[in-house]
Amino acid sequence: MKPKRLSYLLGLAALSLVLLLAACTPESRSSSGAPKAASGGNESTAEKVTIDFWTFWGSETRRPIIEKIIEDFNNSQDRITVKHTYLPFGDIWTKNLASIAAGNPADVIINDYADVNLRASKNQNTDLSEYLSKDDIEKQFYPELWKNVLYEDKAYALPFNTDTRLLYYNKAAFREAGLDPKQPPQTWKQLEEYAQKLDKKNGSTYERVGFYPLWGDFGVDSWLINGDGGNGYFGENDQLAFDTPGKISTLEWLKSWQDRLGRQTVDAMKADFGSGVSDPFISGKVAMYIQTGTYNTQIEEFGKDLEIGVAPIPEREEGSGHWSSGGGFVVEIPKGAKHPDEAWEFMKYLTGVDAQKYWALKNFDNVANIEAAEDPEANKNAVYKASVENLADTKVFQVPLSASGYKDLINPHTDAVFLGKETPEQALQGAEKDVQALMAKSK
Amino acid sequence: MNRSAAPATGKSSGGAPKIDAYSVPVGKRRRSPREVLVFVLLSAGSLLFLLPLWWMISTSLKSPQEIAQYPPTFIPKEFHFENYVHTWHAAPFTLYAFNTLMLAFFAVVGNVLVNSFIAYGFARISFRGKKFWFSVLLATMMIPGFVTLIPQYVLFSKLHLVGTYYPLIIPQFLGSAFYIFMLRQFYMGIPKELTEAAKIDGANHLYIWARIVIPLSKPALAAIAIFAFNGAWNDFLGPLLYVNDEVLYTLQIGLQSFRGSVQTQWNYLMAGSVIVLLPVIVLFFLFQKYFIEGMNLTAGTKG
Numbered sequence: 001m002k003p004k005r006l007s008y009l010l011g012l013a014a015l016s017l018v019l020l021l022a023a024c025t026p027e028s029r030s031s032s033g034a035p036k037a038a039s040g041g042n043e044s045t046a047e048k049v050t051i052d053f054w055t056f057w058g059s060e061t062r063r064p065i066i067e068k069i070i071e072d073f074n075n076s077q078d079r080i081t082v083k084h085t086y087l088p089f090g091d092i093w094t095k096n097l098a099s100i101a102a103g104n105p106a107d108v109i110i111n112d113y114a115d116v117n118l119r120a121s122k123n124q125n126t127d128l129s130e131y132l133s134k135d136d137i138e139k140q141f142y143p144e145l146w147k148n149v150l151y152e153d154k155a156y157a158l159p160f161n162t163d164t165r166l167l168y169y170n171k172a173a174f175r176e177a178g179l180d181p182k183q184p185p186q187t188w189k190q191l192e193e194y195a196q197k198l199d200k201k202n203g204s205t206y207e208r209v210g211f212y213p214l215w216g217d218f219g220v221d222s223w224l225i226n227g228d229g230g231n232g233y234f235g236e237n238d239q240l241a242f243d244t245p246g247k248i249s250t251l252e253w254l255k256s257w258q259d260r261l262g263r264q265t266v267d268a269m270k271a272d273f274g275s276g277v278s279d280p281f282i283s284g285k286v287a288m289y290i291q292t293g294t295y296n297t298q299i300e301e302f303g304k305d306l307e308i309g310v311a312p313i314p315e316r317e318e319g320s321g322h323w324s325s326g327g328g329f330v331v332e333i334p335k336g337a338k339h340p341d342e343a344w345e346f347m348k349y350l351t352g353v354d355a356q357k358y359w360a361l362k363n364f365d366n367v368a369n370i371e372a373a374e375d376p377e378a379n380k381n382a383v384y385k386a387s388v389e390n391l392a393d394t395k396v397f398q399v400p401l402s403a404s405g406y407k408d409l410i411n412p413h414t415d416a417v418f419l420g421k422e423t424p425e426q427a428l429q430g431a432e433k434d435v436q437a438l439m440a441k442s443k
Numbered sequence: 444m445n446r447s448a449a450p451a452t453g454k455s456s457g458g459a460p461k462i463d464a465y466s467v468p469v470g471k472r473r474r475s476p477r478e479v480l481v482f483v484l485l486s487a488g489s490l491l492f493l494l495p496l497w498w499m500i501s502t503s504l505k506s507p508q509e510i511a512q513y514p515p516t517f518i519p520k521e522f523h524f525e526n527y528v529h530t531w532h533a534a535p536f537t538l539y540a541f542n543t544l545m546l547a548f549f550a551v552v553g554n555v556l557v558n559s560f561i562a563y564g565f566a567r568i569s570f571r572g573k574k575f576w577f578s579v580l581l582a583t584m585m586i587p588g589f590v591t592l593i594p595q596y597v598l599f600s601k602l603h604l605v606g607t608y609y610p611l612i613i614p615q616f617l618g619s620a621f622y623i624f625m626l627r628q629f630y631m632g633i634p635k636e637l638t639e640a641a642k643i644d645g646a647n648h649l650y651i652w653a654r655i656v657i658p659l660s661k662p663a664l665a666a667i668a669i670f671a672f673n674g675a676w677n678d679f680l681g682p683l684l685y686v687n688d689e690v691l692y693t694l695q696i697g698l699q700s701f702r703g704s705v706q707t708q709w710n711y712l713m714a715g716s717v718i719v720l721l722p723v724i725v726l727f728f729l730f731q732k733y734f735i736e737g738m739n740l741t742a743g744t745k746g
Contacts, residue, residue: 052687058700059708060533088699091683098684101593102600277508302508 049342050081051107054096058086065362069355073346080342082108096334100124105334107343108350110160113148113328113396120151121401126333129154131344137351141368142391148398149330158351159368161359162328163292164387164394165218167314168299171307173198173208173287184311185288188227188253191314198287206265211288213257215270215280218290218313220414221407222325224250225395227316230323233410238400238439242432243425250316251424255417263418277302293387294365310386312393326394328366360384366391402439409434499720503527503713510709523710530701530714538690539697543676546611546693550675551668553615554622559664561618562626563652567638577627584620596684610685611678615671622667629663630656665733673723694719 057066063086070082085106087095092109099105111119119125132138132155138146145159171181177197185191191211198210213223225232227250228241235241258266273280275298281289282303290313299306312322331350333343349355356372359365364384367373379385399406413431416422422430474482502510503526504519530536564570565577599610633656641651657664679695686692698719701712 056703058534059703062703063700085687085689086700087683088696089703091679091699094680095684098593098596099600099605102597102605104600104605276510 048079048081049339050083051339051342051346053082053084053108053346054087054092054106055084055110056087056089056092057110058088062363065359069350069358072355072358073349076349077345080345082346097124100334100336103336105337107333107337107339108331108346109334110329111157111332113145113159113162113330114399115404116149116157116330116332117151117398118401118404119332120154120156123335125156126335126337126340127154127156128158128333128344135344135348137348140351140353140370142370142373144326144391144394144396145328145368148396150398157330157332158347160329160331160351162326162366162368162391162394162396163294164326164366164390165222165290165292165313165324166383166386166390167288167290167311168281168295169288169309169311170281170284171309173284174309177210177287181307181309184309185314186311187314187318188316191288195288206261206269208284209261209265209269209286211286212261212266212269213254213290215273215286216290217292217295218325220251220254221410223254225325225397226250226313226321226323227253230321230393230395232395232397233406233435234397234400234403238402240432240436242435243428246316247428248424251414251417251428255424258418279303282306293383293390294363296381296383297364308383310383312386312390322390322393324390324394326366326391326396328368328396400439402442403435404442406435406438409438499713499716502709503717505710507708507710526710526714527718530711530718533711534697534700536694536697536715536718539692539694542691543693543695546608546678546682547672547675549612550615550671553612554619554671555664555668557616557618558622558667559626559657559660560652562623562630563648563656565623565627566630567651567656568648580620581624584624592680592684599685605685606687608686608691611675611681615675622670626660626663626667629660633659662733665730669726669730669733672726676719676723 053070055066057063067084070084074081093111096105096109096111111125116125120127137158138155141159142162145162146155149155149157149159167184169181169184174181177194179194179197185194195210195212198208199206200208214220218226221233224247228244228246231241231244231246233240233242241247269280269285272278272285277283279298279302280286281291282299284306296310299308313324315322331347333340333347337343351369353369353372353375356367356369357375357378360367360372360375360378364378364381366387373388373391379388410431413422413427413434417424417427501517501519504522504524505516506521506523509516509520565573565580595610596605599605604610604613637655637659638651641655646654677695678693679699682691682693682696686696694715698712698715701708701715
């Protein structure tokens with residue numbers, strides 16, 4: 001008898017569990033594949049479509065901006081409703097991959113420039129050429145950015161935003177050193193002269209360093225582009241361009257800065273750098289510093305008394321070009337999305353003038369739409385204006401498919417230069433050989 | 444708790460005498476140098492382990508300016524308790540906490556019930572191919588989670604369950620090799636006489652499992668409950684992959700909203716982390732005994 005009661009109790013427990021489980025199914029199984037027809041009480045249009053839009057903009061600053069843009073889109077027409085879902089940066093792409101594999105991805109997602117081509121080759125995003133033949137919007141974007149959404153001459157994404165690097169300089173320090181704050185350095189030679197004048201030493205330690213090329217947001221890769229006429233590691237047809245005379249002399253030049261200041265000084269000062277108020281430029285430890293356009297918001301927050309100017313990155317010699325480097329994000333349709341047509345409508349809106357202008361105004365972030373980027377309202381901000389002008393000299397590079405992961409091969413060589421273990425020529429030759437081997441293997 | 448089954452517990456839980464060893468009076472004045480050394484080393488070790496925890500708490504009370512300061516301050520100059528209030532309201536954390544609690548509840552119920560049920564079968568019932576199936580079960584422990592991630596996702600997607608909590612709850616009711624192994628070893632230690640006596644009295648397996656084995660294995664089950672709770676509470680990848688609606692997000696996903704592509708709001712992230720960690724710490728102190736016993740169970744299963 002007792003065992004019977006027991007199994008009865010167990011059965012009851014199981015039943016209540018099932019009921020509880022049923023209760024926690026959300027009302028809308030939007031992504032489960034079955035599109036829910038006429039979800040609300042809206043009877044106006046029978047075929048209103050809800051599309052999923054995934055971004056990593058969940059912070060208190062960015063979320064309201066993107067959600068306002070979505071709201072405007074939803075109100076602008078009555079056929080499509082965009083549902084925004086925030087996913088953590090980085091992890092968003094893990095989820096994207098899993099959902100593509102399972103065939104239930106989002107309809108629109110924000111992704112990285114650097115490997116649009118990789119995703120296209122692996123069938124992870126959607127070819128947009130059919131839509132582009134109807135709405136030719138290619139011309140509204142910066143050509144440099146457009147280049148990066150192409151795979152085998154077909155577009156697989158639309159550029160959304162971008163960034164560029166500029167030389168920030170401390171005007172008060174310029175005056176103190178007897179330099180004209182209206183005349184930032186134009187060439188590498190001037191940069192060196194200025195830097196030495198701006199150095200402030202107390203005994204053998206530096207109170208202020210005028211400039212050190214590898215502090216800030218402009219690494220060896222970026223300098224090699226700047227010093228080699230705007231050319232990256234990979235030329236036409238994925239030809240390697242590592243040990244070019246331009247790159248060798250650039251690396252030599254970078255090393256000469258370390259030789260002058262001393263490796264110990266460079267390392268010791270670098271160890272002291274923080275962010276915010278202890279940022280080296282904001283705290284006055286460095287007089288000239290290369291950073292992105294949005295770095296200005298940090299200066300406004302933490303360095304209110306700082307009087308700053310911005311200038312393009314100095315060029316190697318007059319006429320060689322003030323080349324800078326950039327990156328940013330694109331919008332694309334994951335492969336297998338349920339509503340690509342509606343997704344396209346929304347992508348057009350996202351990259352259109354109104355939305356892009358709003359994004360630029362609120363974030364002071366560089367946008368991909370030329371007309372929006374050059375809008376006079378946002379350009380009232382001097383640093384933003386300078387960053388927009390700088391886009392003309394900014395290079396954004398696509399990595400050849402077969403060389404994906406190449407940076408891990410280059411870094412050890414460039415590090416060896418600064419440790420004095422390899423000459424710049426040896427390092428670039430070695431790097432080229434390693435990358436070549438990688439490309440041969442993956443072809 | 445144990446009183447109902449008092450005569451049996453002393454005999455069954457082989458770990459019990461070990462615990463008594465700690466309470467042997469050490470009050471004798473003289474301690475050997477070796478003991479002192481061990482004590483000092485252990486204290487230093489625990490301080491080392493507590494340091495990150497302190498750092499988290501201290502960061503959670505600072506202003507962004509103070510966090511960025513160099514050299515860093517160990518104790519905040521100003522205590523910004525409002526960070527906690529702000530954090531809680533920056534995202535719908537009350538909802539997230541409720542969601543996470545619900546998932547944790549199912550994880551605990553599922554793991555405790557199902558695993559002990561399966562383990563009973565392996566420990567007490569003899570059937571053909573038992574050894575084979577048990578080794579198959581153990582072999583599944585060798586497969587890293589990342590390998591099964593995508594296939595499992597595709598499976599749930601084909602069942603049209605992605606976007607709901609089912610993919611996070613159902614697996615909790617399908618047994619876990621590690622817990623089954625752990626419980627089976629524990630059940631093997633329960634004297635056969637007890638279950639056999641019950642059998643002679645006419646009890647079936649279900650009855651023996653529910654009325655004899657479960658009450659005797661409370662420490663092991665508590666350990667599993669704690670592990671399951673912790674696992675569900677701290678799970679990030681599961682909810683990230685399977686849930687599409689922000690209404691269903693959990694605390695671990697909510698925390699990530701303070702970490703952006705450009706900058707991280709450390710004070711809020713740390714305040715959130717403290718809040719999320721709190722239940723785990725409370726749980727630890729309440730069930731400390733079982734935590735330790737759980738570890739003994741896993742370590743002492745060689746025989």
